[in-house]
Amino acid sequence: MKAIIWGSCGSLPAPSTSASIRQKVRDAIWAAREHQFENLAAVDAYLETLPHCARGTYKANTSCVQIKANTDEYIFCDAGTGLRDFALSLGKDSAPATYHIFISHLHWDHIQGFPFFTPAYQAGNRIIFHGFHKETERALRAQMEAPCFPVPFEAMQAEIEFDIQENGASFQVGDIQISTIKQQHPGDSWGYCFEENGKRIIYSSDSEHGPEARKEGYHFVDFFQNADVLIFDGQYTFEEATNEKRYWGHSDHMTAVELSARAKVRQLIVFHHEPAYTDTEIEEIHKDALSYSEEYNQRLSNNTNNTTYPQRIELAFDGLEIEA
Numbered sequence: 001m002k003a004i005i006w007g008s009c010g011s012l013p014a015p016s017t018s019a020s021i022r023q024k025v026r027d028a029i030w031a032a033r034e035h036q037f038e039n040l041a042a043v044d045a046y047l048e049t050l051p052h053c054a055r056g057t058y059k060a061n062t063s064c065v066q067i068k069a070n071t072d073e074y075i076f077c078d079a080g081t082g083l084r085d086f087a088l089s090l091g092k093d094s095a096p097a098t099y100h101i102f103i104s105h106l107h108w109d110h111i112q113g114f115p116f117f118t119p120a121y122q123a124g125n126r127i128i129f130h131g132f133h134k135e136t137e138r139a140l141r142a143q144m145e146a147p148c149f150p151v152p153f154e155a156m157q158a159e160i161e162f163d164i165q166e167n168g169a170s171f172q173v174g175d176i177q178i179s180t181i182k183q184q185h186p187g188d189s190w191g192y193c194f195e196e197n198g199k200r201i202i203y204s205s206d207s208e209h210g211p212e213a214r215k216e217g218y219h220f221v222d223f224f225q226n227a228d229v230l231i232f233d234g235q236y237t238f239e240e241a242t243n244e245k246r247y248w249g250h251s252d253h254m255t256a257v258e259l260s261a262r263a264k265v266r267q268l269i270v271f272h273h274e275p276a277y278t279d280t281e282i283e284e285i286h287k288d289a290l291s292y293s294e295e296y297n298q299r300l301s302n303n304t305n306n307t308t309y310p311q312r313i314e315l316a317f318d319g320l321e322i323e324a
């Protein structure tokens with residue numbers, strides 16, 4: 001099982017500007033001024049040595065993560081603008097298929113890709129929205145109403161179903177078991193844990209963890225326990241999350257590290273980036289979290305063997321694939 005990130009930016013799409021791309025190109029050319037390149041493969045090898053912020057970006061599309069498992073049916077978490085890039089990757093004339101979309105909540109950045117999801121316009125496809133918000137169908141229809149969008153929801157030819165459950169429910173797709181957790185976020189949100197053949201991938205975006213998260217027995221530590229991959233809302237710095245942005249419904253890189261270490265998560269993927277930060281700023285916050293992870297593990301590890309958790313911490317970016 002693996003997760004594919006199609007959209008990782010928080011709140012709204014925040015693609016690179018011409019000015020920021022020019023600066024990256026300028027810096028990369030300058031950094032390479034002493035190198036001789038025999039061919040393009042050598043250029044590619046050199047690019048691999050640069051930090052991601054120098055050759056790519058963390059921010060483009062809004063939340064959309066594909067869970068690739070041992071089934072012909074497609075599984076997604078959220079329908080942000082990343083869903084459109086997935087649809088483009090299918091090409092024309094894709095075979096009829098079933099798409100499951102697990103919705104964390106209905107804020108616009110998590111549903112705004114759906115009007116551009118071409119499989120929804122093709123008869124023969126089946127799309128099932130799973131989630132907990134009673135207003136799910138109404139919100140998806142409303143964002144396509146005039147004067148906001150030119151094509152009405154009714155123009156979609158696929159069979160579209162809504163599987164809306166009560167809090168505490170779990171789901172199943174083929175052999176994949178999906179457990180859920182209610183999260184603290186304005187209007188509520190839900191996290192999803194996908195389990196197949198003993199591997200677990202958890203999608204937990206738009207979720208705030210206040211001071212109660214530091215107490216013994218915090219229920220998210222149980223939910224995250226031994227996850228192979230945890231995709232976690234790290235929009236803010238710890239200072240922001242605990243001060244001026246408290247109750248805004250998001251978490252931070254330090255809390256991501258602490259909860260993952262306590263839950264012995266193997267791979268932590270920090271997700272839902274703050275659109276106001278530059279790629280360089282996001283990497284700076286990440287570096288602080290990496291050193292905090294070492295310090296925090298030493299504090300925790302009086303008790304256990306010397307294994308450090310999480311074993312890998314990475315920033316999500318569109319196109320990143322993570323094997324469970």
Ligand SMILES: [Zn+2]
Nearest residue numbers: 010011109206
């Ligand atoms: Zn969001």
Ligand SMILES: [Zn+2]
Nearest residue numbers: 105107185206
């Ligand atoms: Zn939200």
